[in-house]
Amino acid sequence: MRVIRLLRERGLGNSPTRVIKQLRENHSERWLHRLARYTTQCVDFLNQPGVIPVKFQEPPEPSVVPSCKWLLTVYSQDILTRLDEIHARITSTYGSILKMDSTKKITKKLAGTARGTGLWLTSVGNEFGQVLISVLTAQEGAGLDMMVDGLVKRYQQAGVNPPAVLYVDCGCCTEVGETKLKTRFRGWPDLMIRLDIWHFMRRIALGCTTDAHQLYPIFMSRLSSCIFEWDAADISMLRKAKRELLMSQGWPALRDDDVSKHLTREELALHCRRRTHGEETTILLLERLLTELLSSKGNDSLGVPLLDRERMEKIWSVQKKHVKCIQDPPGVALYTETGSLTKGGVLLKTYRCARGSTSLESFHLHLNRFIPGTSANSLNFQIYLLEGLHRWNQDREAASLSSEPSALRSYTGELVHCVNSNYEKLFGRKVVPTFCPPARYTGELIGVQYLFQQTGQALQDMNPDSEETAELIEDLNVEERDEDEGFCDISEDHTIADPEAVLSPPFSTLTLCSSTLVTSSETAVLGTAVPPVPSGTSVSPLSSEPEDAGQDDDEETAVDYQNVPGYQHVDKLAEYLVELRGHTALSLTNQEANTIIALWQNLNDQDKQRVVYAARHQKRLLSGRFKVPKRPTQTPGVESTIRSVLGASSAPAQWPDCCRLVETIFVRLCTIHPSPKEKARERCRDGL
Numbered sequence: 001m002r003v004i005r006l007l008r009e010r011g012l013g014n015s016p017t018r019v020i021k022q023l024r025e026n027h028s029e030r031w032l033h034r035l036a037r038y039t040t041q042c043v044d045f046l047n048q049p050g051v052i053p054v055k056f057q058e059p060p061e062p063s064v065v066p067s068c069k070w071l072l073t074v075y076s077q078d079i080l081t082r083l084d085e086i087h088a089r090i091t092s093t094y095g096s097i098l099k100m101d102s103t104k105k106i107t108k109k110l111a112g113t114a115r116g117t118g119l120w121l122t123s124v125g126n127e128f129g130q131v132l133i134s135v136l137t138a139q140e141g142a143g144l145d146m147m148v149d150g151l152v153k154r155y156q157q158a159g160v161n162p163p164a165v166l167y168v169d170c171g172c173c174t175e176v177g178e179t180k181l182k183t184r185f186r187g188w189p190d191l192m193i194r195l196d197i198w199h200f201m202r203r204i205a206l207g208c209t210t211d212a213h214q215l216y217p218i219f220m221s222r223l224s225s226c227i228f229e230w231d232a233a234d235i236s237m238l239r240k241a242k243r244e245l246l247m248s249q250g251w252p253a254l255r256d257d258d259v260s261k262h263l264t265r266e267e268l269a270l271h272c273r274r275r276t277h278g279e280e281t282t283i284l285l286l287e288r289l290l291t292e293l294l295s296s297k298g299n300d301s302l303g304v305p306l307l308d309r310e311r312m313e314k315i316w317s318v319q320k321k322h323v324k325c326i327q328d329p330p331g332v333a334l335y336t337e338t339g340s341l342t343k344g345g346v347l348l349k350t351y352r353c354a355r356g357s358t359s360l361e362s363f364h365l366h367l368n369r370f371i372p373g374t375s376a377n378s379l380n381f382q383i384y385l386l387e388g389l390h391r392w393n394q395d396r397e398a399a400s401l402s403s404e405p406s407a408l409r410s411y412t413g414e415l416v417h418c419v420n421s422n423y424e425k426l427f428g429r430k431v432v433p434t435f436c437p438p439a440r441y442t443g444e445l446i447g448v449q450y451l452f453q454q455t456g457q458a459l460q461d462m463n464p465d466s467e468e469t470a471e472l473i474e475d476l477n478v479e480e481r482d483e484d485e486g487f488c489d490i491s492e493d494h495t496i497a498d499p500e501a502v503l504s505p506p507f508s509t510l511t512l513c514s515s516t517l518v519t520s521s522e523t524a525v526l527g528t529a530v531p532p533v534p535s536g537t538s539v540s541p542l543s544s545e546p547e548d549a550g551q552d553d554d555e556e557t558a559v560d561y562q563n564v565p566g567y568q569h570v571d572k573l574a575e576y577l578v579e580l581r582g583h584t585a586l587s588l589t590n591q592e593a594n595t596i597i598a599l600w601q602n603l604n605d606q607d608k609q610r611v612v613y614a615a616r617h618q619k620r621l622l623s624g625r626f627k628v629p630k631r632p633t634q635t636p637g638v639e640s641t642i643r644s645v646l647g648a649s650s651a652p653a654q655w656p657d658c659c660r661l662v663e664t665i666f667v668r669l670c671t672i673h674p675s676p677k678e679k680a681r682e683r684c685r686d687g688l
Contacts, residue, residue: 017068024065031062072372076380079387080462080469085413085438086390090133090446092438093393094160095126097332099167099196099357102140103364110136110448112377118451123363124151126163127336127354129396131363131389135450143454145184150444152187158439162188165329167357169199172325192332195325196357197227197495203319204286207312214300219293224495226285227276227326234272237348238263244344251564258563263499271348273335279324286323290316328355356495363392379462379472382448389446406432413438560660566604567660573599574664578672603661611659 042056079086102122110118118136122144125131133151137143155162171181172195185191201223208216239259246262247253254262276282290312292298298306328334335351342348370388371381394411408431410416417437420430445453452458462469558568576599580592588596600608656666 019071020065020068027062027065035059076383079383082412083386083462084441086386087441087446088438089390089393089413090131090386091154091442091444092158093126093130093132094155094158095128095130095132096161096163097127097165097167097334097354098132098163099125099360101125101169101357101360101364103361106364106368106371107136109368109371109373109375110378110381111375114378114381114448114451114455114457117455117457118448121364121367122147123360125357125360125363127352129359129362130393131360133444134363134367134385134389134447135445136448137451138454141180146445146453147450148184149187150442152185154442154444156187157442163191164332165192165194167194167196167355169196169357172322175321192329193325194327194329195322197326198356198358200319200322200326201227201495203322204315207307207315209305209308213304213306215293215298215306219289219306222289223286226289227282228274228495229277230268231273231275234349237346238267238271241343241346241348242267244346246344248344254563260499261562265496265499268499269353269496270350273351273353276327279327282323282327283320286316363389366392377472378448378452379469382462385447406434408432564606564660566607569599569602569604570607570660570664573603574661574668578665578668607660609659611662 038059046054046056100122102120104120106121107118117138120137120140120143121134122137122140123131123134124147132154133147135144135147137147152162166181166185168181171179172193173179179193181193182191185193201220204223205211205220208219210216239256242262243254243259246259277285290307293307294305294309294312300306334354336354337349338352339350340347341350367385367388371384376384391411408416413435416432416435420432420435423429423431557565558571559565560567560570573596576595580588657663
């Protein structure tokens with residue numbers, strides 16, 4: 001059982017392949033240690049003088065470690081013994097804010113007689129990331145009626161208040177009457193159905209000519225700012241904490257705009273709350289943004305437009321009606337205070353957001369990798385689906401507790417319940433006070449059982465002592481491989497815009513629009529109005545130091561656009577290196593080398609750090625939740641844009657802003673060579 005417990009926690013870096021490797025390493029080292037002790041004693045005895053030659057017995061071969069397939073078979077037998085508890089645990093999960101999402105990828109693993117019958121796997125989750133139900137269906141729509149009826153009945157039998165909101169990726173509204181989804185959830189007449197905002201943003205982004213465009217990241221950030229507004233009080237506290245933290249690290253006192261450039265998306269998501277602008281304001285901001293980008297201001301440096309006018313106009317005409325579906329439901333608290341932490345001496349509250357369906361996409365990714373191999377028969381598929389769902393919910397149960405969770409870690413509810421009962425009788429308290437035994441299994445069909453009810457098939461016997469069950473469990477399509485498998489949780493909220501693009505004023509027309517902080521006694525919300533872009537490039541002057549920071553610094557001290565000091569040393573080194581372009585010799589003199597070293601030593605410590613390049617560009621996303629679909633483009637110049645990003649030799653290029661020194665060198669080279677020139681009958685960017 002110690003080995004089987006290692007297989008239960010299927011995660012990143014913890015798969016049957018890893019367990020087999022660890023077992024082989026442990027067995028091999030133990031056998032070698034015993035062999036070393038045996039041979040050492042034999043050699044010592046052999047070295048002693050004697051009359052009769054001694055012949056030693058050769059030690060036995062090491063024991064064979066079981067295969068990966070054998071381990072998974074035993075693991076499946078272990079799951080079968082806990083099915084009653086797993087079913088009860090799953091059907092004892094509730095929530096007030098639900099999310100529903102479907103995927104096709106997992107169904108491709110279903111093999112055997114059920115191969116090709118399941119087209120969708122649909123899951124319903126709650127605000128804590130737990131999954132209430134997950135079913136395989138032969139079709140969406142009417143095929144989910146039984147699942148919905150089971151959920152409604154579950155709430156009624158338990159006496160739990162019906163959920164208030166349901167987030168979906170489609171079917172949120174209709175022009176006439178009620179939607180089919182609303183009719184399907186008729187047991188909850190007050191349920192509000194909302195469209196997941198990330199899905200809405202991806203629908204709008206389909207109007208872009210290419211995601212390799214220079215303005216694409218800024219467009220997505222501004223799209224988010226047109227939908228959301230940040231709470232001004234939360235932003236103010238986070239800025240204060242970040243400013244104190246930077247000052248403790250040796251930074252000067254920074255303005256709010258400069259502090260915003262150092263905020264990360266993770267910090268914003270953890271410490272700050274958001275709300276939607278409202279339907280009318282959102283439509284106004286989105287139309288203003290699209291109008292600006294459909295003009296010449298939406299072109300990159302090569303003149304290639306970001307948006308395809310015909311496609312974007314058609315998309316917006318269809319998606320405009322869904323703006324009301326992405327608004328926050330009135331009277332529903334979407335944020336829960338989970339605790340606090342201290343940053344820079346400032347106490348910051350931490351929040352958990354219940355908006356969106358990202359948690360379900362994480363669960364589907366987890367489930368696809370939790371089921372081992374490339375295919376599984378219906379019994380193995382059902383076993384691993386139930387175990388994966390059960391452990392997923394248990395891992396996220398702590399988020400639903402109002403008290404501190406127990407330090408003990410166990411997924412066996414019967415064992416914990418037994419210990420709690422006996423311990424309370426003997427000592428008057430429970431070992432795990434947060435544990436609540438599950439209610440009785442409601443009889444809802446889960447996973448493959450739901451599919452077979454639709455297709456008329458019968459799920460194989462799940463009795464662990466049955467010979468038929470043993471044969472089906474051993475029918476595994478897994479291979480031992482050197483690579484490890486696992487899963488990762490999608491924790492990033494892609495609707496959170498780049499803090500620098502949203503919270504800082506624009507420095508060029510590439511930022512498209514600016515965000516305005518609205519702080520008044522009547523409203524404590526950070527507004528993100530999107531005014532029209534000025535016709536000329538507007539560059540905001542940078543103050544070298546706040547008024548209260550003092551003026552004791554050297555007059556030659558210079559800062560960059562992020563108000564980071566020490567830029568004068570970077571510029572001097574870049575100037576000297578650029579001057580070496582006319583150097584005819586293939587080597588440097590000692591004086592030149594010493595000069596470069598001296599200039600390098602004058603740099604700040606952060607400028608001496610190793611250069612970390614940004615992720616290389618790919619023409620098409622190969623992984624992720626929303627891969628750009630393959631579609632032909634008729635926008636002139638798109639291929640030129642991609643080639644210019646990739647480079648002439650099709651090798652991915654890098655942005656020069658990887659560090660201040662490299663960026664300054666490129667700025668000086670572009671000043672010397674402002675345009676291509678012809679040399680030796682070939683066009684080149686410069687004469688280096």
